[in-house]
Amino acid sequence: MKQLVNDIQMNYEDVGNGPALLLIHGFPLDHTLWTYQLESLRNEYRLVAPDLRGHGKSQAPPGPYRMEQMAKDLCDLIDLLKIERAVLVGLSMGGYIAFAFWRLYLHRVRALVLADTRAAADTPQGRQNRQEMAQRVQDQGTSTVVEGMLPKLLSPNTLQNKPKVVAHARRMMTNTPATGVIGALQGMAERPDATLTLSTITVPTLIVVGADDAITPPAEAEAMRETILSAHGEQLPGDKVHSVIIPDAGHLTPLENPPAFNQALREFLASLPG
Numbered sequence: 693m694k695q696l697v698n699d700i701q702m703n704y705e706d707v708g709n710g711p712a713l714l715l716i717h718g719f720p721l722d723h724t725l726w727t728y729q730l731e732s733l734r735n736e737y738r739l740v741a742p743d744l745r746g747h748g749k750s751q752a753p754p755g756p757y758r759m760e761q762m763a764k765d766l767c768d769l770i771d772l773l774k775i776e777r778a779v780l781v782g783l784s785m786g787g788y789i790a791f792a793f794w795r796l797y798l799h800r801v802r803a804l805v806l807a808d809t810r811a812a813a814d815t816p817q818g819r820q821n822r823q824e825m826a827q828r829v830q831d832q833g834t835s836t837v838v839e840g841m842l843p844k845l846l847s848p849n850t851l852q853n854k855p856k857v858v859a860h861a862r863r864m865m866t867n868t869p870a871t872g873v874i875g876a877l878q879g880m881a882e883r884p885d886a887t888l889t890l891s892t893i894t895v896p897t898l899i900v901v902g903a904d905d906a907i908t909p910p911a912e913a914e915a916m917r918e919t920i921l922s923a924h925g926e927q928l929p930g931d932k933v934h935s936v937i938i939p940d941a942g943h944l945t946p947l948e949n950p951p952a953f954n955q956a957l958r959e960f961l962a963s964l965p966g
């Protein structure tokens with residue numbers, strides 16, 4: 693399905709009935725990251741999974757794609773779909789976008805799922821790496837990024853034993869056009885630190901991370917949990933902040949270990965107040 697959202701044609705899936713979930717993929721991926729969640733949860737929930745600007749089958753205007761811009765795209769999309777409030781499920785860059793969405797439209801957020809992501813902004817070195825990567829993509833195309841990122845995205849177990857998952861991850865990255873990769877790299881490099889945003893979270897939150905996530909390791913997840921809890925005390929009691937480590941998974945938990953990811957998501961959704 694496609695809709696004109698802001699200045700772009702945005703491609704998305706919208707399946708199932710029930711309370712709404714907005715599934716926000718990471719970089720440089722597309723909505724098929726959520727294939728197994730779309731399949732498994734559609735009988736109980738309405739699942740909206742867009743291709744972010746510059747990714748998948750959505751249009752790729754020139755960047756930078758700021759996290760706020762991508763959050764606005766998503767808010768406009770749920771407006772068009774007449775969804776008042778949604779559970780935001782953001783993986784990695786999708787998590788950065790979820791933070792921006794929370795800052796801008798908190799009344800539209802029923803709960804947050806922060807998967808394989810971090811609150812901190814890029815370090816100066818990280819920013820420089822992104823600039824260099826953007827330049828490489830400009831000069832040589834995206835294949836250099838794809839082959840460089842693949843071993844970092846997936847756990848050793850996935851890389852060795854799950855060729856279909858490896859092919860799926862490679863396909864998502866290969867399908868992302870150079871303009872999209874560059875726009876997202878520029879936008880992520882500019883993103884602000886979201887640690888203070890974490891302290892403002894007042895909705896139930898689930899933090900998920902792959903045990904073998906090399907990009908945003910379990911220590912980042914624990915740091916986010918502690919920041920949320922220490923900021924709130926009584927206002928957001930400990931039982932509203934859940935944290936799960938997904939075994940046999942690297943950075944792409946919903947794709948690498950769908951049963952464990954779906955179970956964590958299902959249990960969290962069942963715990964939400966009506």
Ligand code: MLT
Pocket residue numbers: 717718719720783784785786880907943
């Ligand atoms: C992602 O998976 O979205 C990226 O690895 C995030 C990043 O590069 O910071």
